[in-house]
Amino acid sequence: MHTLIENTTGPMGGTMLTADLDQVARWQQERGRIAAADEPEQARLIHEAAQRLRRSVVRTIDSARAGHIGGDLSVSDILATLYLAVLDIDPADPSRPDRDRFIMSKGHCAAALYSALAQSGYFPTAELSTFMAPFSALNGHPNRNKVPGVETNTGPLGHGLPVAVGQAIGLRLQGRSNRVFVVTGDGEMQEGSNWEAIMSAAHYRLANLTLVVDRNRLQQGARTEDTNALDPLPERLAAFGCEVREIDGHDVTQLLTAFAPSTSGRPVAVVANTIKGKGVSFMEDRVEWHHKVPTAEQVTAALTELGESA
Amino acid sequence: MRVDEPTATGYDNRTAFAEELAALARADDRIVAVCNDSVGSSNLGAFREEFPDRLINVGIAEQNMVGVGAGLASTGLIPFVCGAGPFITGRSTEQVKADVAYSQHPVILCGMSPGMAYGELGPTHHSVEDLSWMRALPGLDLIVPADRQQTRQAMRALVAEPRPTYMRIGRHKVPDVTNEGDTLVRGRIDVAVPGDDVAIIATGTLVSRALLASRQLAEAGLSARVLNAAWISPLDEATILDAARSTRAVVVAEEANTAGGLGAAVAQLVAGQGIGVRVVSLGLTEFAPTGSNDLLLEHFGLTSDNIVRVATNALEARGA
Known part of the structure; x- marks a missing residue:
C-alpha cells in the first residue's frame, strides 16, 4: 500500500485459463463429422453431444455441490447446437476479431456454459472439477478475464442482451459479417433492460443479432406465468420488431433451422420452448430443481438417464 | 500549473x-x-x-x-x-x-x-x-x-x-487553472501551488476556488499547498500523504457528497497512516434546496472564502 499500484486483486488479477489444443482438435473433428453428415445424422450427433454436455453439468454441479441444474439442463441442446454447428469461433484463438460472439446472459447457468466451452477446448475439461472451488477461475457466474470464450461477465439478469446489441453494432460498423448470439432465461425477460435493448436492436435493424430465449416457463420461485406473465412472448417480441421463430428447444433440427440468418433484415428472436431439468425425469419441470443439488444417489440416477455407459 | x-x-x-x-x-x-x-x-x-x-x-x-x-x-x-x-x-x-x-x-x-x-x-x-x-x-x-x-x-x-x-x-x-503543455498523468495528482501550513485538495470546479483561497491565505501570512485532484482513481496516495505530512491541516473540497467522495478517500488514507493532521471535508451532506449552481455552491460552503475560514479554523484548533 501507499504506492500507486495497478489493481492486482480485481477482475484482471489471477490467471486466465488457456486452451487445451488436443481437445480443440477433437472438437474440430466432431464439427467436421457433423457438417459432413445428412440432416438426421446431424441431429443425432448433436443430440448425443447435448447429452454429454448434460452429464458434464451433473458431474460439475456434483463436484461443487452447488449450481443451477434445472436451467443448465434446459439450455443444453441450444448450447450443443451453437458450439458444434453454428458459431464461427476458434477456441485456440479466443479473441480473434472476426469471431462470432456468444453471450450467456443467464449467467447462473455457468456449469452448462463452462461444459460447452471445455468440450470445445477453450480450457481443459479437468478444470470443471474446480467449479466454485476457492480461487477457481470457474466462478458461480462467468468472468471473461478468467475464462476464455466468455465475452462479458454476466450474473445479474438483463445484462447480456444490451452488450450483444453493442457488439452487433460494433461488428457492423467495422464491416464484419460475424453474428452475435445471446441466450437469456425466460424469467429474465421480466427485466426492463432487455426490452430497452430489443427496441435498440430493432431500431438499428441488427440482422446480425439472434436472441434465444430459453423458455422453460419456470423461474427461481415459481412459474413465469404465475409470477409476472410473459405470454404472449412471441407476439411481444414481434411487436417490438423482431423476426420471431418459436420452436421446440430440444429438437436439434428445429434449432438448426432457427439459427439460420435473418431473412427480414431485422434481429431474430428464437423462443425455444424447453423443459427445465430436461433429460432427468425427476427434475423435469419441477421448480425446486432451479438450484437444488442432487444427492449421490440422484447423481447416479441422473447420469444413467442421461446415457452414461456403465 | x-x-x-x-x-x-x-x-x-x-x-x-x-x-x-x-x-x-x-x-x-x-x-x-x-x-x-x-x-x-x-x-x-x-x-x-x-x-x-x-x-x-x-x-x-x-x-x-x-x-x-x-x-x-x-x-x-x-x-x-x-x-x-x-x-x-x-x-x-x-x-x-x-x-x-x-x-x-x-x-x-x-x-x-x-x-x-x-x-x-x-x-x-x-x-x-x-x-x-x-x-x-x-x-x-x-x-x-x-x-x-x-x-x-x-x-x-x-x-x-x-x-x-x-x-x-x-x-x-x-477559468483555466492549467497551462497548455501541462500534462495530465494517470494516477498522478498535481501540486498546483506549493505550501506547508495547510493543504487544500480540490477537484473539478473547486480547483479555481482553492487557488483563490490560497492567495487569500497568503495575504494572511499562511502558505497553502493546493492539489488539483483530477485523476482520482487510481488515487495518488504518495502526493496526498506528502501533503498531509508536510502541513498542519488538510481541507478537501469537492462538488459532491462528502460520504464516500474524495474527502472520505483522503481521510481514510491519512488516518490509516496515523498522521495526526485534521482533515476537513467540504461538500454536500444533504439534498440541495432550490437554487442556481452558484447559490448552491455558496450554500454548501464551496467557496474560496469558506475554504479560507475552514483552513484557518483547522490551524487554530491545532494551535498553530
Whole structure:
C-alpha cells in the first residue's frame, strides 16, 4: 500500500485459463463429422453431444455441490447446437476479431456454459472439477478475464442482451459479417433492460443479432406465468420488431433451422420452448430443481438417464 | 500549473469535450459516441453531423446505453458513452459495475453536467453521489478535469490507452487553472501551488476556488499547498500523504457528497497512516434546496472564502 499500484486483486488479477489444443482438435473433428453428415445424422450427433454436455453439468454441479441444474439442463441442446454447428469461433484463438460472439446472459447457468466451452477446448475439461472451488477461475457466474470464450461477465439478469446489441453494432460498423448470439432465461425477460435493448436492436435493424430465449416457463420461485406473465412472448417480441421463430428447444433440427440468418433484415428472436431439468425425469419441470443439488444417489440416477455407459 | 486569479468568465469543459472528441474521431476510426437522447445536452450535434454512423443514440434507456457501450468496446472500438451525470451513474450503476468495471470493457463513461450544474432542476438532476458510487468500483478509473485543458488531456490519454473510466464533463464556464503543455498523468495528482501550513485538495470546479483561497491565505501570512485532484482513481496516495505530512491541516473540497467522495478517500488514507493532521471535508451532506449552481455552491460552503475560514479554523484548533 501507499504506492500507486495497478489493481492486482480485481477482475484482471489471477490467471486466465488457456486452451487445451488436443481437445480443440477433437472438437474440430466432431464439427467436421457433423457438417459432413445428412440432416438426421446431424441431429443425432448433436443430440448425443447435448447429452454429454448434460452429464458434464451433473458431474460439475456434483463436484461443487452447488449450481443451477434445472436451467443448465434446459439450455443444453441450444448450447450443443451453437458450439458444434453454428458459431464461427476458434477456441485456440479466443479473441480473434472476426469471431462470432456468444453471450450467456443467464449467467447462473455457468456449469452448462463452462461444459460447452471445455468440450470445445477453450480450457481443459479437468478444470470443471474446480467449479466454485476457492480461487477457481470457474466462478458461480462467468468472468471473461478468467475464462476464455466468455465475452462479458454476466450474473445479474438483463445484462447480456444490451452488450450483444453493442457488439452487433460494433461488428457492423467495422464491416464484419460475424453474428452475435445471446441466450437469456425466460424469467429474465421480466427485466426492463432487455426490452430497452430489443427496441435498440430493432431500431438499428441488427440482422446480425439472434436472441434465444430459453423458455422453460419456470423461474427461481415459481412459474413465469404465475409470477409476472410473459405470454404472449412471441407476439411481444414481434411487436417490438423482431423476426420471431418459436420452436421446440430440444429438437436439434428445429434449432438448426432457427439459427439460420435473418431473412427480414431485422434481429431474430428464437423462443425455444424447453423443459427445465430436461433429460432427468425427476427434475423435469419441477421448480425446486432451479438450484437444488442432487444427492449421490440422484447423481447416479441422473447420469444413467442421461446415457452414461456403465 | 498557473495561479492566475480565477475569473468569473472562462470556458466550459463540455465545449472542449465536443471539439476534442471530433478531433480524435477524425484521426481514429475506432472512436464512437453513445448517448441517451442527449445529443444536445452532451453537445454531440456537430459530431453527429460529421460522423452520423458513429453516434449511437439509444434513446432514453441508460441501462441499455452502458451495456451497448460495453459491447462496442468488446469489438475493439473506443466508445465515449455520454449522459447526464446522475443518470449514467445512478440509473445504470449495475451496468457500470458488471459490464464495464468487472468485465473490464474499456468504456469511457462521460457524466455530463455533473455536481449541481443543473441548479434549480434539483437533486434528481444533481450528480453529487457519482464520485462515491464510481470510486467504490475496482478497475474503474475516475477523472474530474478542472478545466478545458485537462478535459482534452484526459481524453487523449484514454484514447492512447483505453480503459474503463468515468469522467465528469462540466457544463458551466470555469477559468483555466492549467497551462497548455501541462500534462495530465494517470494516477498522478498535481501540486498546483506549493505550501506547508495547510493543504487544500480540490477537484473539478473547486480547483479555481482553492487557488483563490490560497492567495487569500497568503495575504494572511499562511502558505497553502493546493492539489488539483483530477485523476482520482487510481488515487495518488504518495502526493496526498506528502501533503498531509508536510502541513498542519488538510481541507478537501469537492462538488459532491462528502460520504464516500474524495474527502472520505483522503481521510481514510491519512488516518490509516496515523498522521495526526485534521482533515476537513467540504461538500454536500444533504439534498440541495432550490437554487442556481452558484447559490448552491455558496450554500454548501464551496467557496474560496469558506475554504479560507475552514483552513484557518483547522490551524487554530491545532494551535498553530
